[in-house]
Each structure stands twice: as C-alpha cells, then as structure tokens.
Amino acid sequence: MPPPDWLVRTLRPQRAPVPWAAAARASIALAAPLAVGLATHHFTYGAVVALGALSGVVGDTADAYRMRILNIAVPQLFGALGVVLGTQVYGQGWLAVAVVTTVALVSGMISTIGAVASVSGLLLLLNCVVGAGLPMPGDWWLAPLLILTGGLLVLLLALLAWPLRGGVPERAAVASTYRSVANLLEAAGTDDLSYAETRIAVTQSLNQAYDLVLARRALAHGRNPEQVRLVSQLNALTPVLEAAPAAHQCGVPLSPRIPAAVREIAEAVAAGRTTESAARDLPAPEGPAARAVDQALRHAAEVASRRGEADFTNVADRLGRPAALRVRARRAARGVLLSGASWRYGLRLALCIGIAQSLVSLIAVPRSYWVALTITFVLKPDFGSVFSRALLRALGTAAGLVVAAAVLSEVPLGWWSVPVMMLLAPLIPALTPRGYAFQTAAITPVILLLSDILNHQGTALLWPRLLDSLMGCAIALVVGYLLWPESWHTRIGDRLADAVRDTAAYVDSAFGAPGERDTAARARMRRRLYRDLSLIRAEFQRALTEPPPMGKRAAAWWPLVVAVERIVDATTAARVRVGHGSPPPSAAEVSRVSAQLRELSEGLRESVVLEEVRADFGDPGSPEGVLEPVRQEVAAARAIGIPTGPTGSLPSAA
Template sequence: MAEVTGDALPQQSNAARPDPWWARAARPARPVPAWAPAARAAVGMGAPLAAGLATGHLVLGVYAGLGAMHATLNDRIEPARLRLSRIGAALGASALGMLVGAGLAHEQGRLGTPLVWLVLTVVGFVSGAVSATGPRGSAAGMLLLVSATLGSGMAPTRPWWAAAAVLGVGALPVLLLGLHHRRQPRHDPRRRALVTVYQALGELLARLDTPQGAAARQALTARLNQFQDLLTGDDPPELRRAFEAALAATEAANGLLWARRPVPAEVVAVPARLARELARTPAGSTAAGLTAAPTADLTEDPAEVPDWFPATPAQRALDEALRTAADAVAGRPGDPARLVRTAPAPPPDPWRLRVRLLSRGSLRYGARVALCIAVAGLLCAGLPLERGYWVPMTVAFVLKPDLGSVFLRAVSRSVGTVAGVAVTAALLSLTTDRWVLAAVAALCVALLPYTAAAHYGLNAAVITPMALALVQLGGQSGVGQAWPRVLDTALASAVVLVFGYLLWPERTPHRIEPRLVAAADSLRAYLVSATRSRDQAQVWLRRAAYRALAEARQEVRQGLAEPPPAARRAASWLPATAALERLSGAVAAYAAQLRYGGRTSDPAEVARVLAALDRLAAAARAHRPPTGTTSRPPGPHDPARSALDQAAAELEQLLA
C-alpha cells in the first residue's frame, strides 16, 4: 500500500500502524460538556411532564416532552436567527409527522393496517428525499418519519390532533432559555467561535515543524468551518474583519507548515493574545477545550504584533495577516495597503441545498428509506410485536444520512439499546413512581447534547431509558415491557443492514470517492484563482477547498471504522487524501511567493499540477486508488524553488 505521510492520520506517527476498524468504531469522542443546552433540555422535558402529572393530563405532557427532545436534538450555540430557523424547521416537520401519524391511528379501523403502512412508506420516501438535501433537511426528514411512526402507535389524545399541537409547548422553554443572554456582545456565538479560531491558529503556529502540525491544521480548518457556519449576512464589521484576517493568516500558516518553517515564539504567542482580547478573558484562560499556544513574556499592547524579521514569502504573508488581525481586534482602521478585502461571504455551506429535492440522489435515498419502512411494516404485520412503531422509528434514526456509516450506526444502536434497556429494567424493578420516571426522562434528555457528540452507541444507551420512561408514563407498567424493545431494535437494525446497506451502493468507496473528486475540483479552482489574480473571490475559493478536503478526510476516517473490505478500501485512499491536503499547503506557499517573493506564475508548472489533479479525480471516478509512494525532502523547503514544482513532483509520484 502507498506510504502514508501522517497528514491523514494525525494521531499516529508515520511508523505506527492504523488501529483496527473495531477499535476506531468503539472509541468515543471527548466533547466539551455543553451545560447550557443540557439545562435547557432538562427544563424542557421536566416542566411539561410535571405539569401533566399535576393536572392529570400526563399523555399531553409526554407529547410536550417529545417536543423538548426534538428541539434539543437541533439546539446549537449559534446566532438567534439561525437557531430559530433550525429548531423551527425541525419542529415543523415533527408536528407534520405527528399529525399524519395521529390521523392514521384515529382512522386505522376504517383504513385498515395495510393502508396505514402504505402511507408510512410514502412518508418514509418523502423523509429520505428531504434528508438528502443537507444537514437541516436531514434533521427535518428524520423527525418527520419518527413522529409519524410514534403518532401512529403511541397512546392517542383527545382530540386526536392535540399531540401535534403540544409538541411546541415542550420546545418553547428550550427556545426561550437560549435567547436571554445572547444580546451581550461577549456572549455572541460568532465571537466565541472566532476566539477558538485564533486559539487554533496559535496551536498551528506552535507546531509548524512537529509531527503534530497536520493535526493542528485540521483542527484549525474545523474551527474556521464552524465560524463560517454561523455567518448570517449582518455580522458585526469588526468580527468580519478579524475573520478575514484569520483566513489570510491560515493560508500563510499552511504554506509554512508545508515548507516546514517555524516562526519565533513571540509570533506564536500573538494569536492566543488576540483570542484573549476578543474574549475579554484573563490571560492564560482557554475556551472550547483548546490548549493555549505557548506565550512569551511580552509587555506590549495585546493587540500588537512584535517586530521580527520574516525571511520567506510565507512568513511575510503571516506577518501582514497578523498585523491586520491585530488592527481588527483592537478596532483600529489599519494600513490600507494590507487590508484583507473579500467579496461578500457566500451562504454558510451546510445550509445550502447541495442536492435538490427532486435530484437523482434525493429520490434514490428516498427509495432506500421507503424500502426499509415497507419491510419493517411486513415484519410488524407478521410478528407478534407489542410496540411495532419502535421498528420503523429505529429505522428512521439509523438511516439519518449525515451521521456516518450506516453499518456502525445499526450495530451501535443495538448495543446501546441493550445497555439502555438493562438500566431501565433495573430501575423499573425498584420503582414505577411516575415522578421518578419523569425525573429520569429529564436527566436523560439533558445528557443528549453530550452523548450525541461523543458516540452513537452511547447516545442510544441514553435515549432508550428516556423513551421507555415516556412509554411507561403513557400507561404501561412492569419490567417485562422493556426487554421486547431489544428485539424491536435488532429487527430494525437487521432491516437497515440488509435493505438499507447491503443492497445499495452508498458504501464506503462510493462515499469517499465523490468527496475526493469535489476536493480535487475545489483545489483546482483555488489554484487557478491564486495564479491569475488576487481577486476578492479567492478567499472563498480557498475556504471551499479546505472545507472539501476536511469532508473527504472525514469520510475516509468513517470508512476506516467499518469492517473489511470497506476499511481496506478506505485505507487505500489515505495517501490521496494526504497528498491533496499537502498540495493545498503548497498552493498557499506558492500564492505567498507570487505576492511577497516576486515570483511570476509559470503556466507550465500550473498546468502540470492541474493535470495531476485531473488524473487523481479521474482515478476516484473510476474507483482506482493510486498505488504510488511519495517522499519528501528531509529539510525545509527552499523558498527560491517553486512550491508548485515540488508539490507536482510529489503528486506525480503518487499517481505513478
């Protein structure tokens, strides 16, 4: 297999062997606990349940609690407009699904079971098609199907449409409690996200000549993506200037990382100081779980850049970008000669409909979900299942398209459900007091923001006791009612594995290769723009390239966590992913040479790299991973030599 440079697997040294796929699948992430969303979720679930218990309308309280859970699943730390839009879209889809499901339950005696399942299959098709349009569509589509199945099987309300109406009651506390503190500038999610950008920039500068440089670059790209997703179009001018300066500094830092050229400690300390100035926090503090970059004992204004002697074009580009950032953070107008100017930011990438609702991809995914729902209906009709709605509900959760491997989700869901049922059974053997069950449901929903970011199996282990507690509050009793959910989940996972995974070609290579093609095309556009002119659109072409590379790397990592042969297929694309990421650094270094080093663009060099990118994209379209090996010079890059010349040679070695 081709040599891996370490860029694709930053946690390991070049000599280390990749972890087995099962170890990757079982390893949870370690997200920073989000206390505010957890508190909002607990109040949103606990308040309606308590009100239902106190007034004798517990069924309505259960449905209101479901609304709180659906709002929690879509709660993010972001500007109010984006947050309201995200939660509103999810709740609208949930209410529509609940209305359809409750209507089917109300008319089931007249319609008959086959017709009810036919309607749910159609809802599944619509859900899958909507889910394939993007992250917000994925959340709305999943909740549309989940609510439709729940509404068709859970305890009915009177009137029958009341279940859909009260979903918003539980969501209201989650919405309102997240608005009260956001009017203060220091609590603006954009400002807090920009702080993490500058912290990550400091981390990268501290690791330019270390094996951890690639991991630091990827962390910085993730922070930039998160900030870009929070842009609303009416962002504060000072934040926009600071963000644009961070983009320029990132390009320069990527060029320095590629060239293996460190910078002095007093320069490394600048981004961390700017981050503290943005956050208005005491020196030495950190945010978002990032370790502060090494700092020097400086006495000057924290929004100043010390004098140093940048010797290469990339270092001069970094110096200019940091000085522009310091001016932006301090509110100074800055030097007009070095201001970073960009075109208006495009809409945040995750909010754009990448795949239109009636496109081939959306319709195909809709058919995939509909087939699984139809098979689940046949199983529910042919088997004596006590709560048949659990099977299609699990199908909807597992088939959510933006949560990674379907195989791993199906297995993790089963394991997590067994763990959750065991906990619930132990609890129900001790007590069935309704107030205790309401408290357990509120505690579980409060844990969802953390477990959703940590591991899908852990999330299932938490959401299962919550769901079973709600079912218990809805009228069931006894420990024996919990264990049949294991069978329901196993059936749903088997349906997804066979009819939603094995029979469809959206497996690992078919997810990775389109991402690699998109990354190669984005990098191509960035290179063309960098060599022709420093136009305003170049910044966003560079951002599009970095984002596409991050998405390709994420797909490869998810593929490595699947069992063979998928893991081996994903590993075969590791060298190509690493090569594209290194090429992005070479393009950044070349752009600095053009602007600060007096170099003139060589059309032959550019054409050579473009041809190599086209060959790599063609190999991805043909499902042929490159088998060559790459090697790098042992020392720093010679700034007198064209960065593209060396990058082209490395990419051609890979494609040989």
Template sequence: MSAVDGAAVVRAAIATALALAIGLAAGRPDYGALAAMGALNGITSDTRTGYRKRMTGIVVPQCACVVGLVVGSLVYGGGGQAVAVVTFVALISGVISSLGRVASASGLLLLLNTVVGAGLPLPEPWWLPPLLMTLGTLLFLALALVAWPLRPWAPERTAVANVYRAVADVLTSSTPYEEARRTLTQALNEAYDLLKARRERVDERACLIAQLDALAPLIEAAPLARLNERTPSADIPVALRVLADSVATGGPTTGRPRLPDPPYGPDRAVMEGLRHAAEVVAATQGTMPPDGSGLAVARAVTFDTAAARALAVPVAAWRYGVRLALCIGLAQAVISLIPVPRSYWVPLTVTFVLKPDFGSVFSRAVLRILGTVPGLVAAAAVLAGIPRGWWDVPVVLVLGALVPALTPRGYGHQTAAITPLILLLSDLLSHQGATVLLPRLLDSAIGCAIALVAGYLLWPESWHTRVGTRLADTVEDCARYLERSFTETTGSAPAGHLRRCLYRDLSAVRMEFQRALSEPPPTGRTAAAWWPVVAAVERVVDVTTALRIQVAHGAASPAATDVARLAHRIHLLAEMLRKTPSQSPPTDASTPGIPSPVLQPLYREVAALEAVTRHLAPPAAASRGIPQR
C-alpha cells in the first residue's frame, strides 16, 4: 500500500472547495459544482510525477472531457439516439485506452463525461459546462504546478534519489531481499520513465541519467553478495543514503566515501560500485543549476515517434473496445426502460468497472458495491443533515481531501470517497436531494451485473493470453540473458541492458498475477499455481547476474558448452509454458554432464524452476495454443 501524499491531499481539498466557493459567491452554485467536477477530473488524472508529465496527464484528458461533455449534451434525452452515440463513444474510448497511461485517462474521461452530458441536465448554453469544468481543471493544474518555476527538476531528482535509497535497502540485512529488490525495480522504472519524458535542457537530464546509470555496478553486485551469504558493511548503505540526499537537493557531496578495501570478492564488487556511484555524483552535481534558476516552463505536449507508433492499434484494443461498447450500449438501453430518473449512474458504473488497466474486473465489481454502500451513507448524512449553501464548502473541502488520501488503499476506498462528493455536486445541478440515494445503489448493482455478465463471463480470456505467454517470453529472455552474460556477441545488446528489461518484464508479470489472484476459479486458482514460477525465474536472473559479476572479478569462466546446455534447458522451459495439456511438453535429450564449478548455483536454480514448472497441474496449464512472439 502506497503512502499518502500530504501535498496531494491539500491540493485536492483546496481546488474542489475553492471552485465551489467561487460559484456560490457568484450566486450560481451549479456553476461552482461544474468547476469542482473539473477539479476532480484533474485530481484523478494527476500522476504526481514530473511537472511535464503531470501537465500532459491533466491537460490531455481534460480535452477529452470537453469533447465528451459536448457530445453527451447534444443527445441529452435523445432515447435511441443517445444509446447509439454513447455506444460509439464507448468503442472509441475502449480502443484508445490501450495506447498508454495518458490515453487511458483520456478514454475514461471521454466516456464518463459523454454519459454525464447525456444523462444529467446541464446549464445553458452548450459551451458553458465544458468551459466551467476546464476552469476547474486549470485551477487544480495551477496548484499542482505552482513550484515548477522554482524547482524545475525536483521530481526527477527525487526519483533518482529514491533509487539510491532503494539500493541501500537491498544491501541492508534488516530488509527482506526479494521485497527490497522488487521495490528497487519499481523505483528504477519510475526514474527512467520520468527522465525519458523530459526533452528540454539536455545537460541536466544527462547528469541525472548518468547518476542513475552509475548505480548499475552496485545493483549487479548485490546478488553476488547474497549468493555468497555475505552482508556488506553497514557503512555502505549509510554512504548511499548520503548520496541520495545530495542527489535530491542538488547540493555538493561530501566527497568520495573513504572505506577500506575488503579482502573478499563480493565485498570488493560492492565497494567498487559504491565508489563509482560517488565519483559520478560528485562530478555531475556541479554541472546542474540550483533550483529557482529561472527555467522556462516547457510546452505542454511533445509529439514524437511514440505518437506515430501509437497509431498501430493492437487487436486486443479493438477487442476491449467492442466489449466496452456492448456493455455501455446495454446499460444505456436498460436505463431507458427502468423508472428511475436520470439513471446515468448505471453506465458510469460499467465504465469504472470495465477498466482492465485498473485491475481485475471481477474484484472491481465487488469493491464497487462494497465502496458504494459507505459512500451512500456519507452522502445521506450530508444531503439530509446539512443545508445547501455555504455549508457545502467545508463538506467539499473534506470530501475532496479524502479522494487522494483513500485512493492508495484500493479501489473500494476510492469509491467510498468519490461517491458522496459526486452525489453532492450532482445534487447542486439536479436538486433531487436524498431521494436518489437508494436508486443510486440499485444503479450500481445493475451496472456491476452488466459488467460481470456481458463484460466478464461472456468474454472468457485464455490464461496464456493474459499472463502465460508473457511469462514464457520472459523465460525465453532469461535464456538469452544467460548466453549474453558469458558469451561475447558483436552487435548485440549488453547483458546489463537485458537484465534491466528482464526485471521490468517480471515486474509487469507479477502485477498481472496479483490482479488474477483476486479473480474466482479457475483464473484465481491458476494464478496461485503459477505464482512459484515467477519467483523461480526471478531467482534464476539474480543468480545469473551474481555469477556474471563473479567472473568479471576473477572467477574462472564457464565452458561455452555448459552455458549453451543450460540456456537450452531454459529455452525448453519457455516452450513448455506455451504448451496445452493436449501437447506433449518438450524434453531435453542431451546428457546433463558435470557443469563448470562457477555455474553450479545456477544449475540448482534452473533445476528448481524445472521442478516448479512440471508441478503445474493440467488445470493450471490449460489454455488454447498461443504462437510464440
């Protein structure tokens, strides 16, 4: 569970309450409610990373929000026309949601606001509601970016410093190694993604990337220390945290850590990695201007080759778009038949539940209902016990703060926080009071039922389609990493680059496994059966890295035939993970032989991986055949 960001809580509270207060001061609480909804859009879209990414992540989805609100308002009360238009927008929303994080948020707001515009009475003229919501979003954006001119590189520096601290945790005996390594992988992913998004001021960006890359020898030495069951000197994590503080502030370092050369190879590798990182930090800190140097704010959006690649929409995106369109069309048709006024909550529920990049559809449907109940209780207390008017401002202040405060705890908590806020703001537009609370619960139940039946049960996905093939590809890359670690190949990617890609892929596979574990059988049972395979692959990568560093520090190189034989066994495991029960798994006909002494720890880990893979029951391995990539 992520820690609560105090600054985000304050921003959310101020933006939503201030937007509503301005509307009340102008004598138009409905205008203030729309502006507060726009601020809520910014709150839910905010990535809280680099300023540039935050601006893009807030502005682009708001543009989609404007389009959706205009389209929806044009078919308000249109019956069959509204069903057709909202269904088409759902198809577009589903397709673009797979093109990246910003596109996912844009697709979500496009569809949500189309549904709101088609189901909720909005002030006239047609351009006023989009303008008010945009002003609310811009208010939140101003609060989010207020420190940009003063501290332009603070988020990037913090991300790189977090990597230094994560490496220190890996080298600390009090921290479980597997947990610390996964935290390090996540910190590395975030830091590299953040720096990759910056296009201006190449010198500063290059310095931070150099400081990040300088940790590679130290990161690779950590598995060797663990393999030899040696805990590095306690001075090393302390020195890393000192370097982290220096990177975060941009201030000068205190000089190279003066630690004695240990007589042991594993400790020597760690010490050399630390010295290298300290030298790079000391050499690059002085080339970066201090915060507040007057860095001009960059333009909001940069289009590059990634945008062109995004136009190639994968088949899975169209599949999800069709599924979402079917469910939204069914939801729109249902609300035209049930006698509950303005039941736009049904398609809204379907939209939230059917977001595949947000987690398991099944678990989100359950959490949606569990979160809606306390949210409705809170809304009932507000709508029935507090008179409309200026008393709404402190209420919105509290409810707005709860959204970022509870979101890290999970989707159910987020639903419980957003539900009363949305209902209060909607009441300022519809003036229906507490009479709609029970119908909203019924709407949520109907929306969850539609999502579960039409969007989940009727669209069975192969286990291999979701996870199995990706895991098999990762095992295949593990074999390539082994070959590259002990074999010089001209023109090929270095082994360190393959290691980073492997850890990133394993992080994505682990996240998908965690989502699948929350689903009912057979998917949840399959995920539980395959879970040890992921852990075994991680150990193989770790030991391969450790042995590569051990050879680099003077150990005897393994025989090429032993490396090839071991890589072949891993290749066969990848093929077996792609097989169905009706297909016979491949077997290795070669003679194992006696491995090179340096490879014996890796042989044990590969044998353990083979044993775990063979242990998979037929139900766990069941899937239709998937071609190799």
C-alpha cells in the first residue's frame, strides 16, 4: 500500500543548489571560536561564542549585503536580550516559568511583523529558554557578550566580499527576472499548462527581485544611482508582462527573436553594462497583441541602454514607494497590538511554552530546556505547517542523533572537536534549503557537541535529547495544533475571494472613466494581484502537507486557484487590447463583469468547496467584445460550485 500523498509531500526533499560560500562561513564561524577557546584555556567560552555563531549561520539567508546587516545583527541583539532575561531567572522555579511564558507571548506577537522580526522573536525566546535552563559561565553580562561576538563573527565573514561584489546579488536577481520573462514570451501562444507554470515562475522571480532591490534602496534612502536604475529596469518589465497574456490568447507563438532580445538585456543587466542592440532586429508586429509586446520590449531595451545618471523622478516600484522606516515601525507596532492574528499566535505559543515549562518544573527531565526549544521551532507561524514540522522535527532529530552518537562516543573533547566542527557546520547551510528535517538533522549533532563542551556528559545527552524533542512535538501538536479550530480550516477560500474582489476593482480601474485611468495605479493593482496569487499558491502547497481532512479540502480548491489566475490574465489581456486599438467596452459591460466578479468573491468567501453553479449572467454582451474572455473565465470559475437555492448561491462553510 503506497504512503498517503500528504506524507509523501511532507517528506520529499526540495531541490536547491549548495550555497558554498555560506557553508565555508559556517565552518569558520563555528570552529574558530572553539580553537581560540582551547588556545586561551577557555573552552566553554568558545562554545558559547559558537552558539551565537550558530544563530547567525541560521539567519544568514539574505543575498544583498546591506540586508545581511539587518538579518544577522538585529536578531542577535534580541538573542542577547533573551539570554539576559533567562539567566536572571535560572533556577528560580515558577518565576522562571512566568518570565519565559511572558517572553513567549511577546516573541510570538512580534514574529508576525516580518522576516527579520520573525527571526528576532525566535532568538529572543530561544536564548531566554537556554539561559533559564542552562548554567552560563561567568558573570551575567558575559554570556550575552559572547553570543553577540559569535553573531558578529558571522556578519563579518558575510561582509568580507562586499567591496568586491557590492550590487552583484541585486543585478543577478533582476537579470534572473528578465530570463524568466524571456521564458514566458517563449511559452506564449503554446500549451496553456506550460504558459501557466512559466508565469508562476515569473511572479516568484519578480517578487524576489523587488524585495531584494527595494530592501537595499530603502536603506539607501532611494538616492543610490545603481539601485534606482535596477528599480527602473524592473519597472520596465511591467508592460512586457501585461502584453504577455494578450499574446498568449492569440494562440500564435512569438518570433524566437523576441525572447532572445530579452535574454540579451538580462546578460547586460547581470554584467552591469548597457546594451543598445537588443531591440534592433525585432520583427514587424502584426495585430494588437504583437504590437503591445513590441512596444513594451522596445521600452525595456531603451531603459537598459541608458547611460550616465539614473532618473530619480521614476523610482516608485509597482507596489508603491516604500514608506520611511519610522513610519513602517509605527505601523508594525500598531499592527502587532491591534491584530487579532498577532494576539492569537502569541497566546498560542505562550500557552505551549507555559505548559512545557510547568511540566519540566514538576517532573525531573534532564536538559528540560530542549522541550521548549522544540516547541519554539515547530510553532513558528511563517515556517509552514505545524503538523508537518512536528513530524519532520522528530525524524530530523532521530537522524541527527545517529551522527551525534558517533561524534560523542568516538571524538574526545579538545582539539579534535575543532576539525569535527569544521566538517559538521557546513552541513547546516547546505541541507537547510532541502527541508526542515534535513536542517534539524544537521543542527542536532552541532548542538549536542557544544552542549557536551559545556556539560561533559557525552552520549548521556542522546536519550534526553530525543525524549525532550518528542515531548515538545507532542505538546505543539496537541495544544498548539489540534485544540485550535483554525488548524482545521484552510485560508485559501478567503484569499481567493480577496483576489477576485481586487480583480473587480482592477476591471473598474482599467476600463472606467478616463479620469480613473491612472497608469501607475493600475500597474500597482496588477502587481498586487499577481503577488497575492503567488501567496495563494504557497498557501495551497502548505495545506497539501496537512493530514486529512485538511489536505483533501485544500486539494478541492485547486481548480478555483487556476480559474482565478486565468481571470486575472484575461483581464490584463483585455486592457492591453484596448490600449492597442481594440474598441473599449461599454460602461454597462464593465459594470456587469465587475458585478459578476464581486458576486463570485462573496460566494468564495462563504464556501469550502465549489462544484457547480447555474447562475443567470444576463445579457452576455457582444461575443467580439474585449471583456468577453473575462466573462467566459468568470463563468468557468462559477461552474465549479454547487447550487443551494434558486438563485444559484454558493454553499456555506462546512
């Protein structure tokens, strides 16, 4: 009997290249402190520094050098604060339980702000748990100082190549987006499935490029010429991406010279040079869609050929100009304090941590802090399914203990620990992209080796580590997963409903009165739509790893995910056709299609699974009308539901 599909998806390793530079940094950052500690006869100090370096290695995920400062340095400060709080209540019984539980609440709430805040909240709680459960060497200030030193060592190693490679990651990201757009134009007019998969890859690449470039530009206050030029080059892709659906709907493949021209621009962007020959030999366009592609591509080539100073008057990206840091900080603080989701997750994490700390206070559990550490990792809101992470945590810990058993039993503490750490540390960045079980398997022997340096217990650490991890997984599954109703419901329906509602607003903007046709605003709306659809796909993939009935409910939404993506594509193509000579739709047709989209949105919001709807669409309008493909896609989406009444209303949530 084959294993269930959700289990196969959970255990399947992800494909990813080996980050050789990050692996080398990890090897040096974790082994060097041990060597220095041995040389200075402070081996335990070296182990604490290595613990801080381990946190930095796990957080060393940013490509842009400026972002590495935030991704590594800021979480390390929170981690140091966590150690201070934890060491102050070490051995204090119920006071330690209260303090750690309160820190868990704060950690969970700030983790919902964003990526850097998530890692900061993680290290705040992790180090507080470690400080409350493990005796630290020296005075109260020494342990946080040593941990900060380890994190700063990773940061220093990560920034060594900045003078030579500054701007290279950003250019590579923009060039990669151009190559993915070339693939999209190559797929236009061919197989629908191939085109859809390529468009998804384009959206993901564009999201990553904008996030990377804009994050650095925000730190540079938008006045760095190279970064402004990269934003302009990304913005130049917007007309190309708007023209691609129209070209695909024509059903005629584009000339191979068109994607070749985009790839030529990509090579120029990656090399940091200009190009003036990309659009020189383009074929003469035929029809509105081909003209749209030709005009958009020539504009992108013209942007890539500009020399000298960048144009600072056009630096707003297609998601809008980023707000000042202090404005975003106020918004984040307000969002944390007023958000129901933030409070729910914070209370959920605090409840699990409180139960774990209370349990180990009542029952003698060796190395009891590992229980809370396991819960902290498993319950991270942005790390994927709680159920699958608990399963992968248990499997990864078991695999890591096999390696740790060999290390602790055969390698004597001392100088042999240094080369062993040099071999184990690179496995963390190398295996982390493969999946959570692989990351856990790589981290476990490193953690146990450092713990053995601090406690000198050898293989006696193995069984408590496995027992505590299983206890933590059990608490996270029961208290943090099974007892919460939201764990049993997918959010795909609500997110799809929001996307369809925003599509209705996009239709109104794209085909409304002349005064409403703001090109930049319309482009931002379109970018948000495709970004939201990308997030929906990610949520769908996450839900598929849940056990029944969650996974089956999520799978039933798949036809509607595809249908909504086709609606957005059809709307974009209609806008392009009007912009290149097709008759615009009447106000009545725009209003009718917009109303149908909003009705579909409300139906999706109230439904769990849609199977068949027979609704009265009224006058379908002219079959040659520019919005007819949109109307057909809306009808196809509505045809995936079950009628529950004479009006064809959609089923309510079960």
